[in-house]
Amino acid sequence: MKRTLILILLLAACKRPEAAAPVAGDANRGKQLIEQYGCNSCHIVPGVExxxxxxxxxxxxxxxxxxxxxxxxxxxxxxxxxxxxxQMTNPDNVMPNLGVKPDEARDIVAYLYTLK
Ligand code: HEC
Incomplete structure (x- = not known):
């Protein structure tokens, strides 16, 4: 009994994090928002024209x-x-706060998380 439990725990620990959590948010909308906010004026963003x-x-x-x-x-x-x-990590960061809304940021991240 105890051995089974340990085995289950070990298997759970082996799971890769990206496999465990499916990506939340709408990646297609995120891609449009990246274009709209002009993130690519400062970043190369594959897939964004x-x-x-x-x-x-x-x-x-x-x-x-x-x-x-x-x-x-x-x-x-x-x-x-x-x-x-x-600026959360560094107050001198030149990346501007573009006023992205929380649901928009979630979708942008969904797209960025397709860039493996
Ligand atoms: C004016 C230029 C500028 C704009 C516009 C900009 N960024 Fe950035 N971004 C930066 C810079 C500079 C850094 C690096 C900051 C650092 O490492 O301290 C950065 C870092 C990042 C990082 C972290 C990358 C890493 O590997 O460390 C992400 C993610 C990111 N930006 C996403 C975005 C998104 C999404 C947008 C649009 C909503 C955006 N950026 C708009 C300049 C910009």
Missing amino acids: GAKGMVGPSLEHVASRQIIASKLPNSQPNMTAYILNP
Whole structure:
């Protein structure tokens, strides 16, 4: 009995985090919002037409990064919080607070999380 429990716990611990949590939000709407807010004026955003800005880091493979903004563990909630308040990690961050609404940030992150 005890052994079964330990086995279950071990299996649960082996699960990769991205497999455990399905991506929340509407990635298609997120992609439109990225165009609308002009995130690509500062970032290369694969799949988004137009400017390929070089002010900020390229967002290619951003979903596969372990750390974002130099110190935040990469997760959907952290990335969402960061887009809502880019100065949260560094008050001198040149990434502006664009006034993105919480539901919009969630959808933007859903799109960015397709960039593995
Ligand atoms: C004026 C330029 C500018 C605009 C516009 C901009 N960003 Fe940024 N962004 C930056 C800079 C610069 C950084 C790096 C900050 C740092 O690491 O301290 C950054 C960092 C990021 C990061 C973290 C990436 C990583 O790997 O660390 C994400 C995610 C991000 N931006 C998403 C967005 C989204 C989504 C938008 C549009 C809503 C946007 N940015 C608009 C300049 C910009």
